[in-house]
Amino acid sequence: MSEASQPGTKRTESDRLKKGGTFSSLMRRPEAGAFLVMIVVIAAIAFASEGNAFNPLGLKNNLSVIAQFGIIATGACLLMIAGDFDLSIGSMIGFAGMSMAMMLKWGLPFGLGEATPVTAFFFTLVMTLALGWLIGTIVVKSKLSSFIVTLAFLFFLRGLTEVCFRVINSSTQISGLPDYKEQSWFAYMFGGEAFGFVYDIWFWLGGNLNRAGNQWVTGLDARVVWWLLVAALAYVVLSRTQAGNWIFATGDNRESARANGVPVDKTRVSLFMFTAFCATLFAACQVFDTNTADAAKGNLKELEAIAIAVVGGTLMTGGFGSVIGVVFGAITFGLVANAVFFIPAIDGSYYRVFVGVVLLTAVFLNESVRKRITGGL
Amino acid sequence: MAEPLIRAEKLVKRFGPFTALNGIDLEIYRGEVHALLGDNGAGKSTLIKVLAGVHQPTEGQLYVEGKPVTFQSPRDATEAGIGTVYQDLALNPLMSVTRNFFMGRELTTGPQPFGLLKMDEMDRITHDEMVKIGIDISDPGQAVGTMSGGQRQTLAIARAIHFGAKVLILDEPTSALGQKQQMEVLKTIARVRARGDIAIIFITHNEVHSNLVADRFTFLALGEVIGKGTKEELKGKDIRHLMAGGVEMADLEQEIAAI
Ligand SMILES: Nc1ncnc2c1ncn2[C@@H]1O[C@H](COP(=O)(O)OP(=O)(O)O)[C@@H](O)[C@H]1O
Ligand SMILES: [Mg+2]
Numbered sequence: 001m002s003e004a005s006q007p008g009t010k011r012t013e014s015d016r017l018k019k020g021g022t023f024s025s026l027m028r029r030p031e032a033g034a035f036l037v038m039i040v041v042i043a044a045i046a047f048a049s050e051g052n053a054f055n056p057l058g059l060k061n062n063l064s065v066i067a068q069f070g071i072i073a074t075g076a077c078l079l080m081i082a083g084d085f086d087l088s089i090g091s092m093i094g095f096a097g098m099s100m101a102m103m104l105k106w107g108l109p110f111g112l113g114e115a116t117p118v119t120a121f122f123f124t125l126v127m128t129l130a131l132g133w134l135i136g137t138i139v140v141k142s143k144l145s146s147f148i149v150t151l152a153f154l155f156f157l158r159g160l161t162e163v164c165f166r167v168i169n170s171s172t173q174i175s176g177l178p179d180y181k182e183q184s185w186f187a188y189m190f191g192g193e194a195f196g197f198v199y200d201i202w203f204w205l206g207g208n209l210n211r212a213g214n215q216w217v218t219g220l221d222a223r224v225v226w227w228l229l230v231a232a233l234a235y236v237v238l239s240r241t242q243a244g245n246w247i248f249a250t251g252d253n254r255e256s257a258r259a260n261g262v263p264v265d266k267t268r269v270s271l272f273m274f275t276a277f278c279a280t281l282f283a284a285c286q287v288f289d290t291n292t293a294d295a296a297k298g299n300l301k302e303l304e305a306i307a308i309a310v311v312g313g314t315l316m317t318g319g320f321g322s323v324i325g326v327v328f329g330a331i332t333f334g335l336v337a338n339a340v341f342f343i344p345a346i347d348g349s350y351y352r353v354f355v356g357v358v359l360l361t362a363v364f365l366n367e368s369v370r371k372r373i374t375g376g377l
Numbered sequence: 378m379a380e381p382l383i384r385a386e387k388l389v390k391r392f393g394p395f396t397a398l399n400g401i402d403l404e405i406y407r408g409e410v411h412a413l414l415g416d417n418g419a420g421k422s423t424l425i426k427v428l429a430g431v432h433q434p435t436e437g438q439l440y441v442e443g444k445p446v447t448f449q450s451p452r453d454a455t456e457a458g459i460g461t462v463y464q465d466l467a468l469n470p471l472m473s474v475t476r477n478f479f480m481g482r483e484l485t486t487g488p489q490p491f492g493l494l495k496m497d498e499m500d501r502i503t504h505d506e507m508v509k510i511g512i513d514i515s516d517p518g519q520a521v522g523t524m525s526g527g528q529r530q531t532l533a534i535a536r537a538i539h540f541g542a543k544v545l546i547l548d549e550p551t552s553a554l555g556q557k558q559q560m561e562v563l564k565t566i567a568r569v570r571a572r573g574d575i576a577i578i579f580i581t582h583n584e585v586h587s588n589l590v591a592d593r594f595t596f597l598a599l600g601e602v603i604g605k606g607t608k609e610e611l612k613g614k615d616i617r618h619l620m621a622g623g624v625e626m627a628d629l630e631q632e633i634a635a636i
Contacts, residue, residue, distance in 0.1 A: 242483040243490040245472075249480050252469035259451070259467040261481035319471040374470045374522035 030313030031325030033365045037311070037358060038328040045335050049342035053335065056199060056208045056217040058342060063220055066334030067227035068282060070327060072301055073308035074227075074234045075278030077326045079271045080309050081238070083251035083318030084146035086275045088135060089305050091157035092128060093298025096283035098161045099124040101174040101293030117180045117187040117288065125280050131157070132276030136269030146272075154302065162295045172295035181288055190226070190281075191288025193219030223285035227330075230278065235323040247271070251318030307355055308333050311362040315370055332358070380443050382407050382576050383428065383459070383544055388437035390423055397423040399600040400437070405544060408573040410566060412587035413580045414620050415597035421580050424597070425546045428578070429461040430454030460542025464549060466533040470522030474514055477521050478503040478536050506535040510568045511561075526554045527561035534565055544576045545569065551586055559586065566590050584616055596620065 026032065045053045052058050072089050079086050103115040103123060115123070135153055139146045165172040180187035196219035202208040203215040210216040238244040246267045249257035258264045279298070287293055310316060311332065312325030333355070340348040381404040390398040398420050405411050413421050426432045428439070430448030439446050441457050448454045451461070468477050479499050485492030500517040507514055512531045514524075521529060530550055537545055547566070551559040567590055569575055581587050587594065594611055596604040596619040604611075604619045 237491060240493050240496075241491050242485045242494060245476055245480065245483050245494065246490065248472050248476065249469055252471045253467075256465065256467035256469055257480065259463070261452075315471075319469065370471070373520045 028369075030320060030322040030366075030369065031328055032313075033362065034312045034325040034328035034332070038332045041332045041335055045339055045342065048346075049339070053339070053342040056202060060217050060220055061341065062335055062338050063224050065338050066330050067221065067223040068285070069304060069308055069333050069337075070227040070330035071223070071230055071282050071285075072275075072278050072305040073312070073326045073330050074230050074323060075271075075275035076302070076305035077309040077312060077314050077321055077323060078234055078238060078247060079275050080306070080314045080316070081251045081318060081321040082247045082268055082271050083254060084139065084268060084271065085150060085306065086135070086272060087147065087150040087302045088153035088157055089275055089279050090298040090301035090303075091154045091161070092131065092276055092279035093283045093286075093301055094161045094295060095131075095157045096124050096128050096280040097287050097293040097297045098164055098174075098295065099127060100284060100287045101177060102164065102168060104177055104180070104287075105174055106168055117184045121186070121190075121284055124283075125277070128276040128280045129273050132273035133269060135276075136272030139272070140265045140268055150302075158295075158299075165295050173292070174294075175292040177291040179291055187288040188222070190222055190284045191290075192222045194222045194225045195220040221285070221289065223282075223289075226281055226285060230281070231323055231327050238323055243267070248319060251320075253319070304333065304355075307359050310366065311358055313362075313366060313369070315366050316363070317370070320370065320373070379406070381405055381440075382442060384440040384443075385424075385428070386438045386440070388424070388427060388439075389435045390420075390427055390432060391435045397600055398427070398434075401597075401600075401602055403595060403602075405576045405578060406593070407543075407576050408570065409592040410570050410577045410579055410590050411593045411595065412591035413578055413595050413597065414582075414584075414587060414616075416620070419597040420600040421597055422548060423600075425461065425548060425578060425580065428454065428544075429459055429546060455540075455542075458541055458543035459546065460537030460540070460544065461546040462530070462533045462537055462548070462550065464553070466529055468521050468529055468533060471520055473518045473520060474507075474524070474532060475499045475503045475517040477532065478506070478539070482540060502539070503535075506539045507531060510535055510538075510565050512565075525558055525561075527558035527565075530554075530558075530562045531565045534569065538569065538575065542575070544578065546578045546580075548580045549582070550579070551581060551583065559583075563590050582620075584620055588616070 049058070053062060072093075076086060076089065100120045103109070103120040104117070107113060108115045108119060108123060112119075131153070135150060138144070139149045142149070162172055165174075181191040182188075199208055199215070199217050199219055208216050238247060246257070246262045246264075249260070249262045250264045250267045254264055282301075283297070286297065308329040309321065309326055312322060312327070312329035314321030314325065336354050337351050339351070340346055383403070383405040385401055385403040388398050388401040388403075389396070401420075401424060403424070413424065415421050423432065427434050430451045430453050433447075433449070439448070441459075446453075446457060448457070454461075469480065472480070475496070483492075484495040484499050484502075486495060487493050503517050504514060510531055512528055514528070521532065524532070534545060534547075550562050550566075554562065563586060566577060566579065569577060570590065570592075579587065579591060588608075591608065593607050594605060594616070595602060604614070606614075
């Protein structure tokens with residue numbers, strides 16, 4: 001008699017599912033790989049920069065880049081989980097930045113008079129959300145791959161941005177706008193500072209000093225708050241709400257989701273609007289921080305957003321992914337992108353070498369996760 | 378005998394010049410397993426697609442509990458209590474058992490569609506509904522992709538019943554499974570039958586399977602009914618002969634021998 005068929009130990013199908021402890025179930029989470037990579041990168045950069053990457057100014061600068069990555073990668077992640085790509089994110093950033101700066105410099109369209117930060121932002125947001133809706137609707141109705149439709153919009157929006165600049169502004173840059181964040185609380189929300197109290201406490205505790213012995217850094221960039229808000233919101237929506245279940249269902253098997261009554265088309269179109277929203281947020285933070293705009297802004301950002309989402313554990317094929325993983329991925333990418341400023345000995349182009357290696361590794365890792373879950377299908 | 382739950386009267390379905398169904402009469406009764414048998418291309422799938430609202434009949438009439446009905450879409454059929462478990466089962470492999478069970482019909486608190494999922498309640502219902510028809514899943518958070526074919530079948534059936542199916546249509550539920558899992562599915566069918574309130578339409582090629590669980594049989598060939606009856610009525614008749622679409626086995630043996 002074999003061991004398995006001893007009386008009283010009748011095996012059932014569900015016994016075959018191996019159950020591990022807390023650690024092994026943590027390691028099986030989609031963000032596990034991204035977490036490990038992040039820890040290694042933080043340690044390596046802290047060591048190589050002799051801590052400078054995490055001194056008061058280093059932290060501020062790093063988090064500024066991390067937040068930028070994080071905002072757009074969160075949008076890309078939700079969209080990818082639903083089974084689509086958006087290659088127009090970078091061009092959308094350029095378009096939104098152009099639109100806001102142009103209104104601030106030349107006034108609102110249709111002769112509606114002078115623009116304020118509030119009106120410039122909302123006019124722009126209405127346009128970008130409409131574009132997101134248009135992209136999504138074309139993808140859904142035409143049944144074409146979102147890859148090709150958004151590739152078309154990558155070119156279309158970038159070209160449109162440049163044309164608008166030249167026709168209205170006769171230059172592809174705007175600089176020297178008034179410092180709106182000094183006068184307008186609304187502009188300050190995007191371009192100002194936040195978490196000043198952390199730096200105040202740091203100062204009281206005896207750190208955060210400049211050469212003259214005064215407080216050195218006064219706060220983090222406001223976009224860090226937006227990143228945390230967007231990530232927290234996306235996390236709750238994805239993992240705790242009905243909309244989140246629709247996103248997973250849409251990306252996993254679209255036809256079966258439809259057959260069960262999931263509003264697949266609405267879900268997809270909404271997510272294209274969400275990536276457009278994230279791009280607009282990215283642009284608003286940039287415009288109100290630097291008071292400039294440039295036709296090349298956001299270039300290649302769509303690819304970085306997708307790379308971060310993949311490194312965060314999101315499957316290219318949809319149906320699976322994690323917002324927390326994207327947070328880890330954004331931290332990793334932001335630190336490495338900025339590393340050249342803290343480690344003078346290295347060449348900035350190593351950033352792209354790193355991205356290539358990490359991306360490929362992540363894709364293999366994700367694929368093995370997918371195989372394990374689907375039983376090798 | 379009581380009023381049938383579903384009655385089809387002289388159903389005709391044409392695809393252009395091709396007549397897929399040619400005047401089908403069918404009665405489905407509560408608490409019974411109704412085996413729909415016939416060769417490939419006989420029209421079984423077309424017939425159940427008409428019942429499920431996927432196709433509209435060219436001629437003929439459907440009655441649900443005696444009332445004439447016209448289904449414009451699968452949704453109409455679902456609302457009338459006709460639940461179809463398709464061959465692909467409409468399950469999502471990467472999602473958990475519970476998330477699959479409630480896909481598109483989630484229980485939430487708060488404003489749609491951003492209402493928070495009542496995960497505990499959904500887990501409990503999923504577990505209980507599956508236990509009722511014979512599978513005790515230990516972890517409702519398990520991904521469906523890690524379940525066996527038989528378990529998935531049970532999940533799809535439990536889901537259809539929970540969301541109000543009075544008639545379950547199973548299109549070749551055993552065809553893609555191994556021996557042991559085929560038996561699991563047959564047991565599941567038997568358990569659903571034991572509830573007494575649900576009718577099952579069971580399409581199969583397997584004579585042994587249909588004999589094990591079916592109460593009533595309908596044989597199709599070339600879009601027409603070539604035989605029907607309860608298990609008792611069909612006793613002694615050559616079921617295999619009917620299943621082969623009326624071809625005599627003896628003829629077949631001769632033909633093969635002649636090659
Ligand atoms: N949508 C359709 N258009 C044209 N012919 C169809 C269509 N669906 C089924 N048929 C034809 O109807 C016949 C019956 O098919 P089907 O109902 O699938 O048979 P079964 O399920 O019994 O094997 C087949 O000859 C098939 O080619
Ligand atoms: Mg068929």
